Amino acid sequence: MKALTENGVTVNESVTPVPPTKRNSGFWKSVLQQKYLYLMSLPFVIWVFVFSYVPLWGWLMAFQNYKPIKSFRDQKWVGLKNFKELFHDERFYLVLRNTLAMSGLGLVFGFVVPIIFAVMLNELRGSVFKRTVQTISYLPHFVSWVVVGGIVYKTLAIDGGIVNDLLTHLHIIDEPIQFMAKAKMFWGVVTAADLWKETGWNAIIYLAAITGIDKELYEAAKVDGAGRIKQMFNITLPGIRTTITVLLIMSIGHLIGIGFEKQFQLSNNLVTDYSEVLDIYALKYGIQIGRFSYGTAISMFTSVVSVILLLTANGVMKKFTKESIM
Template identity: 75%
Template sequence: MKTLTMDDNLQHESVTPKAPKRKKKTKGDFWKSVGQQKYLYFMSIPFVIWLFVFSYVPLWGWTMAFQNYKPAKSFSNQKWVGLKNFVELFQDERFYLVLRNTLAMSIMGIVVGFIVPIVFAILLNELRSMKFKRTIQTVSYLPHFVSWVVVAGIITKLLSIDGGIVNEILLSLHIIDQPIQFMAKGNWFWGIVTASDVWKETGWNAIIYLAAITGIDKEQYEAARVDGASRFRQIWNITLPGIRPTIMVLLILSIGHLTSIGFEKQMLLGNSLVTDYSEVLDLYALKYGIQINRFSYGTAIGMFNSIVSIILLFTANGLFKKFAKESIM
C-alpha cells in the first residue's frame, strides 16, 4: 500500500476544486438591477396600483364587522360591538347548513372539475389531426364566455319535465315511467351544479395544461417510442410528470378558494324547493346581511370566508411543500 506523503497531500489539495463563494448582494446591486429593468418596473406600476386599490384598501371595511354599522353615521360615530356579530354567526344553525353546502359543492368541484380538464387536455394533445384538434379546442372553451344566466336557462330547459331533452330520452328508453322533476330534488342539486360548471369551464381550464404539455421536450417522446413504449405509457411516464408542477400549483390555489365559490350558479339554478341545498356562504351573506341592511353581519360572514381561505391556502401550501416538494410561496 502506498503511503501518501506531505507533497502528495498538497498536490491533491491543489487539484481539488473549491466551491465558488457566493457574492453577497448589496443595496447597490439591487438598485443596479432596478436600473437595468426599469421598463419592466414601470410596466408593473399600474397593476400594483390596481391591486392596492381593489384588494388592500377594501380591507378597511373589515372594521364594520366589529361595529353596529349605520350608513348615515360617520366612522367615529359608529357603535363598536366587538365580537357580537361573530358570536351571532356561530350560534346560527343556518350558518352550519350553508357551510355544509359550500364545502360539499367545493370539494365536488375540485375533484371532478380538476380531474376532467387534465384528462381532456391529455386526450386533446394525443389527437394527430391539427385541424380537428383546433376545432375541438375552440368549441370546448366557448361555453366559458357564456353568461351563467344563459347557462342556467339552458340547464333548466334540458331538465324540464315539459319537453326537456333529458326526460324525453329517459322516457324513450323506458328507463322511467314519468318525467322527473330534477330541479325540485335537493339531493341532486349539488351534482347538477357540478356538472354544469364542468361543462362550462372544462375547455377553458384545459388551456393551461395544454400550454404545460407543449413545454415538454419532444425528444423524450421520441426516445420512449424507440424503446417501444405505448402511448399510454408515454402519457403516464412523460406527460403527467411533465405537467405535475402545474397541477400542484393549481390544486393549491383551488384548495385556497374552497369556501369562496361565488353564488351566481347557486342563485340562478336554485329555487325555494332546494334552498337547504343551494344556499352557500356568499349567498347567505347577501340574503341575511346586505339585503336586510345588516351590513356588519354580512361583513362578518365575508371576513370569516376570507380568513378560512387564507388558512386553507397556507395549510395546503405547507403540506404540498413538505410531502410533494411543490410550493407557490
C-alpha cells in the same frame, strides 16, 4: 496579523477583511435592467392594491354596529358580537355544509376532468379537428351564468327537456324526473353545469404546459417501445406536475369562497336548503336587510378561512412534493 509556524520558521500572514457586499445592489440592478417590465406590471400592482388591499379597512365594520347614517368615528363598537351571533346561527352551519359540499365536488371533478381532457386532446393527431374541439370546448366559458341557467332549466325540463326525453327513450326511467325540484340533486346539477361551462377553459393552461415538454422525450420513449398510454403516464403527466400542484393549491384556497353566481341562477324555493352558500347567506341575511356588520363578519370569516386553507395546502405540498407557490 497572524503568525504561522512551518518547519521551524515563523511567517507573518496578513489577513485582509472582505468588505461586506450590499444586499440590495443586486435587486436594484435587476430593476434597472428590466425597468420596462416593471413599468408594464405597475398598473396591475396598483389595481390589486386599490381593489384588494385598500377595502380591507372595511373589516372594522364586523366589530361595529354599523349604521350608514353615522360617520365611521361615531359607530358603536360591539367587539365579537357579530361573530358570536354567526356561530350560534343554525342556518350558518347548513350554509357552510352546502358550500363545502359543492366546492368539494367542484374540486374533485372540476380539477381532474380538465387534466384528463387536456391530455386526451393532446393525443389527437389531426390539427384541424384538434383546434375545432378545443375552440368548441372553451366557448361556454364566455357565456354568462344567466344564459347558462336558462339552458340548464330547458335541458332538464320535464316537458321537452333533452335529458328526460333521452332517458325515457332508452327506457331508463318510466316518467320524467323533476331535476330542478329535487333538493338532493342540486349539488350534482351545479357540478355538471360548471363542468360543461369551464372544462375547456381550464384545460388551456394544461395544454400550454404540455407544449413545453421536450419532444425528444417522446421520441426516446418510442425507441424504447413505450406506447401512447405509457408516454402519457411517464412523460406527459410528470411534465405538467408543477402546473397541477400550483393550480391544486390555489383551488384549495378557494374551497370556501366559491362565489354565488351559479347557485343563485339555478336555485329556487324548493331547493333552498341545498343551494344556499356563504356568499348568498351574507347577501340575504346581511346586506339585504341592512345588517352590514353581520354581512361583513360572514365575508371576513370566508376570507380568513380561505387564507388558512391556502397556507396549509401550500405547506403540505411543499413538504411532500417540494413544490409550492410561495
